[in-house]
Amino acid sequence: MKRMYSCVFILECTALALLCACADIDSSTQTYSERCHDDAKIKGYQADFGGYKKGKTIPFKHSDGYLFSLAVTDRNNYLDELCQKQLNTTLESAYPIYSISLSVKNPSFYYDSDDKEKHEIVEARFGQYVFSLVNPLAHKEARIVEKVGGKDSVYFGPDSLYFDEMEINGVTYKDVAVSYGSKYEDRDRKSSVESDAKLYYQTKKGILKIEMEDGSHIAINEKEDD
Amino acid sequence: MKKLFLLAFAALLFACFDSYDPPEDTDDTTILLNAKRKYVRDSVIYLADTVKFVDELIQSVSYxxxxxxxxxxxxxxxxxxxxxxxxxxxxxxxxxxxxxxxxNQYKEITFEEPVFPATAGVYKLIFKDSLEVNDSTYYNILKFDATDTLDKQCNISAFYYGMHDGIVKVVSKNGVELNRVPASVYEDALERRAEERARADSIAQAVADSIARAVADSIIQANTNKENGSDQENEDGDSITVSQDVADLAESVADCIRDAYLSGSLSALSDCEL
Structure with a gap:
């Protein structure tokens, strides 16, 4: 009898050990809501984009000569009911009447590093146009570098998405990327097509220039008058 | 007692129904619904200020x-x-x-049973028989007025909706008016901008060419040799020979500088070295 109890005890311990070993596998089947946590703060490139703070104004110039300011009228970082981190920023000007919305939507956890990278985008909406603003450093790393005359020479041409430097209204900006916009065709914004609109940007100053299909553009205008 | 109770109950019921006054469609709402529209379900219009700004807008209607x-x-x-x-x-x-x-497209301003002029908080709806806009007269105009509000719900202070024509005027928060204009005004603006861009590009091209040429000439100058019997002569009558390698190098550097200048990249300029 005593021997039988010992065997049962050993069997129970073995079963318990097996159960504990399988607990890691069980934890990987956590539901989405179980993995959700309450830290809404968005960090990195998406949070740093433009350095926009509510109340900040940025001077701009329209190609038709208008001088105006884009004011940051809204900046909101929160966790939504689907456990997604959201960071929404609104830039507005009284005249010309512009409302530019910048939105970031990230899950509160990632499955892997690739999953994280594809979410590092700031979406900019300008009228009927929408631009996906990828981290400029990603474009920099994707450039084709060729050997020319024994030295590395960076290829850049009309299709380049990255510029080491760009001068805009008398001020030089570094690490500038460009995004080609899509254009919504209907009010419900359900379908979009490619467009020739371009948005130039950098992490530090945010939106630098938007070239529209009607031949006009707006550009940051930071040079002080002499 | 029972009869008295039933009588009181009936009286109560009658009072309740009698006091119920279901809201009715106002005549002003009907005016809007019945107005004959000149515009099709989806159409493009243009608004412009008195200076240079022209805006292309898409209007759509369903009913x-x-x-x-x-x-x-x-x-x-x-x-x-x-x-x-x-x-x-x-x-x-x-x-x-x-x-x-x-x-705030998802936050509606509601005018219940509107009778013009109608109000909803600080917002107003005003009816106008007609409105002169540039050289045109539009009839049966509904003006939405958001002037007297510090509320940031709208990025405009007013719009004028023509019941037959759609939007005919928009007023910005700082009072600038955008008036309805024909398509030709927009097309003229496109043409003007294309000409301005072409002019700016040609100036930039000329400057880039000039700089590139000057650099190429200075390279050639620094690398030329004097030899007898050649085609070119200097001011002393001695011959000047430019080797093909030097000419190629000068041309290559000139092209590099021209491209870098046109692209606005200072770092690319510094890469154009001997």
């Missing part, structure tokens, strides 16, 4: 003329922040007019 008629009108700019919606309904629960505008 129903059944027992509970309704009208949905919206207009959105291609590039600016003008984004306005108008929703007129008429049903057994009463008529109303809802307005929404950018940047």
């Amino acid at each position: 129903s003329n059944d027992d509970d008629p309704w009208l949905h009108y919206s207009i959105q700019s291609m590039t600016s922040g003008v984004d306005i919606g108008l929703w007129v309904t008429s049903n057994s629960n009463g008529g109303n007019i809802k307005v929404w505008c950018s940047p």
